[in-house]
Amino acid sequence: MTPPSETPPETSPKRPTALRLHRALEPIYASDPRFRGWFTTNNNNDIGLLFLIAAAGFFVVGGVLAMLIRAQLASPRSVFMGPDVYNQVFTMHGTVMMFLFAIPFFEAMTVLLLPGMLGSRDMAFPRLSAYGLWCYLIGATTVVASLIPGLAPDSGWFMYPPLTSTEYSPGINTDIWLLGITFIEVSAISAAVEVVVTVLRYRAAGMSLSRMPIFAWYILVVAVMILTAFPPMILGSVLLETERLLDWPFFQADRGGDALLWQHLFWLFGHPEVYIIFLPAAGMISTILPVMARTTLLGHGWVVGAAVSLAVLSFGLWVHHMFTTGIPHMGLAFFSAASTLVAVPTAVQIFAWIGTLWRGRPRLDLPMLWLLGFFATFVIGGLTGVMLAVVPFDWQAHDTHFVVAHLHYVLIGGYVFPMIAAVYYFLPIFTGRTRFFKLGEVAFWLVVPGFHVTFLAVHWAGLLGQRRRTWTYDAGQGWEIINLVASVGSFVMAIGFALVILDVAVNAAVSSRGRRNPWGAGTLEWATSMPSPSYNIASIPVVRGRYPLRDDPDLAHRIARGEGLLAWPARNRRETLVVGTARGEPLQVAVLPGNTALPFVMALATSVVFLAPLIDAYRSAGVALLAVLALALRWAWTLGSKVDEGPLDAGHGLALPSAAEVPDPPGWWGSVFLLLADVTQFGSLLFGYAFLWTVAPNWPPPSYLAPGLWGPALALTGAAALAAGPRLAARAIGRTRAPWPGLVLALGGAAALAGGAATVWAARDPTAHAYDATLWLLAGHILLHAALAAIMLLYLGARVARGYASPARIGEARIVQLWSDFAAATGLVALAAAWLPGAFA
Amino acid sequence: MALVLAALRRRPPAGTDDTGAERVWLWGLGLAFPAVTLVALTTYGLVVGERLLPRDAPDLVTVRAEARQWAWTFAYADAPGRTTEGVLHIPAGRPVDVEITSADVLHSFWVPRLAGKLDAIPGHVNVLRLEAFAPGRYDGVSAEFNGTGYRDHAFAVEAHDPAAWAAFLAGETP
Numbered sequence A: 001m002t003p004p005s006e007t008p009p010e011t012s013p014k015r016p017t018a019l020r021l022h023r024a025l026e027p028i029y030a031s032d033p034r035f036r037g038w039f040t041t042n043n044n045n046d047i048g049l050l051f052l053i054a055a056a057g058f059f060v061v062g063g064v065l066a067m068l069i070r071a072q073l074a075s076p077r078s079v080f081m082g083p084d085v086y087n088q089v090f091t092m093h094g095t096v097m098m099f100l101f102a103i104p105f106f107e108a109m110t111v112l113l114l115p116g117m118l119g120s121r122d123m124a125f126p127r128l129s130a131y132g133l134w135c136y137l138i139g140a141t142t143v144v145a146s147l148i149p150g151l152a153p154d155s156g157w158f159m160y161p162p163l164t165s166t167e168y169s170p171g172i173n174t175d176i177w178l179l180g181i182t183f184i185e186v187s188a189i190s191a192a193v194e195v196v197v198t199v200l201r202y203r204a205a206g207m208s209l210s211r212m213p214i215f216a217w218y219i220l221v222v223a224v225m226i227l228t229a230f231p232p233m234i235l236g237s238v239l240l241e242t243e244r245l246l247d248w249p250f251f252q253a254d255r256g257g258d259a260l261l262w263q264h265l266f267w268l269f270g271h272p273e274v275y276i277i278f279l280p281a282a283g284m285i286s287t288i289l290p291v292m293a294r295t296t297l298l299g300h301g302w303v304v305g306a307a308v309s310l311a312v313l314s315f316g317l318w319v320h321h322m323f324t325t326g327i328p329h330m331g332l333a334f335f336s337a338a339s340t341l342v343a344v345p346t347a348v349q350i351f352a353w354i355g356t357l358w359r360g361r362p363r364l365d366l367p368m369l370w371l372l373g374f375f376a377t378f379v380i381g382g383l384t385g386v387m388l389a390v391v392p393f394d395w396q397a398h399d400t401h402f403v404v405a406h407l408h409y410v411l412i413g414g415y416v417f418p419m420i421a422a423v424y425y426f427l428p429i430f431t432g433r434t435r436f437f438k439l440g441e442v443a444f445w446l447v448v449p450g451f452h453v454t455f456l457a458v459h460w461a462g463l464l465g466q467r468r469r470t471w472t473y474d475a476g477q478g479w480e481i482i483n484l485v486a487s488v489g490s491f492v493m494a495i496g497f498a499l500v501i502l503d504v505a506v507n508a509a510v511s512s513r514g515r516r517n518p519w520g521a522g523t524l525e526w527a528t529s530m531p532s533p534s535y536n537i538a539s540i541p542v543v544r545g546r547y548p549l550r551d552d553p554d555l556a557h558r559i560a561r562g563e564g565l566l567a568w569p570a571r572n573r574r575e576t577l578v579v580g581t582a583r584g585e586p587l588q589v590a591v592l593p594g595n596t597a598l599p600f601v602m603a604l605a606t607s608v609v610f611l612a613p614l615i616d617a618y619r620s621a622g623v624a625l626l627a628v629l630a631l632a633l634r635w636a637w638t639l640g641s642k643v644d645e646g647p648l649d650a651g652h653g654l655a656l657p658s659a660a661e662v663p664d665p666p667g668w669w670g671s672v673f674l675l676l677a678d679v680t681q682f683g684s685l686l687f688g689y690a691f692l693w694t695v696a697p698n699w700p701p702p703s704y705l706a707p708g709l710w711g712p713a714l715a716l717t718g719a720a721a722l723a724a725g726p727r728l729a730a731r732a733i734g735r736t737r738a739p740w741p742g743l744v745l746a747l748g749g750a751a752a753l754a755g756g757a758a759t760v761w762a763a764r765d766p767t768a769h770a771y772d773a774t775l776w777l778l779a780g781h782i783l784l785h786a787a788l789a790a791i792m793l794l795y796l797g798a799r800v801a802r803g804y805a806s807p808a809r810i811g812e813a814r815i816v817q818l819w820s821d822f823a824a825a826t827g828l829v830a831l832a833a834a835w836l837p838g839a840f841a
Numbered sequence B: 001m002a003l004v005l006a007a008l009r010r011r012p013p014a015g016t017d018d019t020g021a022e023r024v025w026l027w028g029l030g031l032a033f034p035a036v037t038l039v040a041l042t043t044y045g046l047v048v049g050e051r052l053l054p055r056d057a058p059d060l061v062t063v064r065a066e067a068r069q070w071a072w073t074f075a076y077a078d079a080p081g082r083t084t085e086g087v088l089h090i091p092a093g094r095p096v097d098v099e100i101t102s103a104d105v106l107h108s109f110w111v112p113r114l115a116g117k118l119d120a121i122p123g124h125v126n127v128l129r130l131e132a133f134a135p136g137r138y139d140g141v142s143a144e145f146n147g148t149g150y151r152d153h154a155f156a157v158e159a160h161d162p163a164a165w166a167a168f169l170a171g172e173t174p
């Protein structure tokens, strides 16, 4: 920061300034203190806390299910559960742990901590955080509640068809999984979009990419992975659900479908998923370990590189989950080699950590203890992973308890332990208190040994041939003792976990007030008073290094006194800084929305869209979809203004435009990354099409779709008009002329493109063959995006008519242009894919 | 692990030099060490895998295994029309190709003592090469979750000496 302060803060005569600033900011950012405040808040501190408590709650649910499993397996021929109940229990255990605990838990930590680390006042899209939270809570509760009437999913957490097809799973158990989990993934995607934009744009001044805290790097990588890994899975769920509801034969071999298609789509998601879970934990380790070792991270750049290469590699590895499906030998060799390759960046990471310990002076506080638990566990998990990557071994161990043990070593050792370390480490920020009771140490010594006893025994049972997902076993195979040991160990571990939760809760409630930055960390999240205030940071600092707090111990006080940017809320609204992506130079002032119930209401409506089909209430789902649309329009409408504000005073003599008056507002960036997910989804659909064509039995289809003349003509002119129209409109707005010709042209284009796609629907019966079903989906993709573009164009027209656009306020027009371009381009590709085979046949 | 413990006990010397540390920890232990180990391991895996691969053999026997919820039906190229339920008969000491497929959901053919597992997928036929070196009974199970009857979805492989095999092909019930 520019003005150097001469006096030590505590005795400083300026101290009242900090208090006055706090009193000025607090009412603007605080949530409604009444009970309804929980439903209207979109402050990251509140949302993150709710998120965290919910995710921890689902960890308990998953843990109780795990205890039921271990109780059942403790003795041979147990009559505690039959196979039908056992199948629900292990499926739900896996599903709850992966989708309702692991992913939401790190999202919660991110929402809580990321703005503070970056020196921002909130996430980029606070209402989206709230929307994601409510979608998750409603969806997750529904999925878990299905256990009570015994309607829970029961086909294993990867839901392989045809077992999950209507013929073999007629009940709604499978639909609950498909609809419920897809609904929850909506929340993961919205969180990911928001994280990417936050990391890239919402940082402290001068925080270039190379000065960004390491956790921000990890979470950026993870968010991009979510945007590219979840779409294949969502597509798979869409395919399976349409097969179940409408009899489109995507996975039925006799009509040109293929069960293997699901496996590819699922593992295209499922393998990166492992890294999506592991990398945030690794980010926490890279953040905490150096502080615990009283030094800085060794090889910062190396670690970033390792995270990026793990992410990239993980997308090439999905086939290793399918080694037993009869993949050609060359394919096996390739994927086997690639699977072992990931050990290299993993090793870089591990040795960077050990090297950090080596050069530091480690102290054995509780977070450090958990990190040691991580090291002990993860190394074994890595070794068994390398064993599994060796194909001949996998042929033997696949689908035994050996795999179960391996996966828990990686998930519990590699994720749960570091996350517990993180909770303890960041507890002062969450609660403003330092730990007082020593329950945590006892818990640690129950969990870690209990864990190893349990899962070493489970490894062994797997090597003796005990298959996973079998509800019981016979006496006399020598498995009794091993299983009993595993079960006893798991109960000890469970008691330990319960103590951890108790310890955190008790400490949050009653222990003594702590001081600022108790660990002596160097990053910005520790520069606020504890607990973190609603506005996160009283003024936005100018940073000059990776560890601003270490370089300048007085920084916290100067931030509090408002000596950074955007200190005094002169405009009486929530504002934060938008910086340049690479160098972090201040660019814009973003106005953050205040408290509103809109996200909660919209999540409710969205839940009806997804969950009403479970009880065949399609009309309600349709009505709810309209409601979601209306709410979304209202959501967008409340942004922006009718006048140009011009440059705003950001402090330090800096005048910056409002983020509403630039060509690339945050919404534009958000759209770009949402479209990244969309294009991956579209690519997965094309992949599925090509896969069925080349691999599935009963191809080629009995007849091809002939393009005809009308369809292509409509589509080509439509796409051209849809691409040109928004450009004309944007240019007109830029010159304060009427945008109507461009808008009308674009609307006509959207209609024509949709008309071209509709000829495909008219010509084929989607239940006849997987080919026809795929064509219907391709055309459906076009109709959906043409409709979206049309709605946006109409919205833009209304905004212009009401005076919300000007040459400066051009951002919305550019967002609409982006979506129109996407609809036009993917529309042409989709139709080419649908028509070309028929044209050449 | 040992390194972690050592790091904890150690008191760092004054004036730590980052570039040296980076060279040792990251270039050496991070890159080179795993690279070497993995190349060795993968090569080993591929060589062993290669040996498990079906090859032409003069005395090859072909059988067919079709899985269903929850049963296995076996058919024999050398005895057309002959099928058995739950027990697969093969000659001992000769290579056998098992053509595996499914009539309904996914299953997996696994006889731990004879070969690794291979999935039974509707619409596809996967070929598994196995060879029983001695006559006798080998237990097999399904190894891909397939619903409530999964646990008991088992079968057996009966390996015969040449005389018994001839008798089996001739239609005698062994």
Ligand code: HEM
Pocket (backbone or CB within 6 Å): A063, A066, A067, A069, A070, A090, A091, A093, A094, A095, A097, A098, A102, A155, A156, A157, A158, A404, A408, A411, A412, A415, A416, A454, A467, A468, A469, A470, A490, A493
């Ligand atoms: C709290 C201690 C835990 C215990 C004792 C435990 C125990 C088990 C057992 C015995 C199985 C195998 C069931 C079977 O195949 O018959 C299983 C499956 C599984 N567990 Fe855990 N687990 C625990 C925690 C976790 C955690 C924290 C995660 C993830 C973050 C997790 C994820 C899974 C998954 C994905 C499966 C596979 C489910 C399937 O086969 O569909 N578990 N667990």
Ligand SMILES: [Cu+2]
Pocket (backbone or CB within 6 Å): A270, A271, A274, A317, A318, A320, A321
């Ligand atoms: Cu994997």
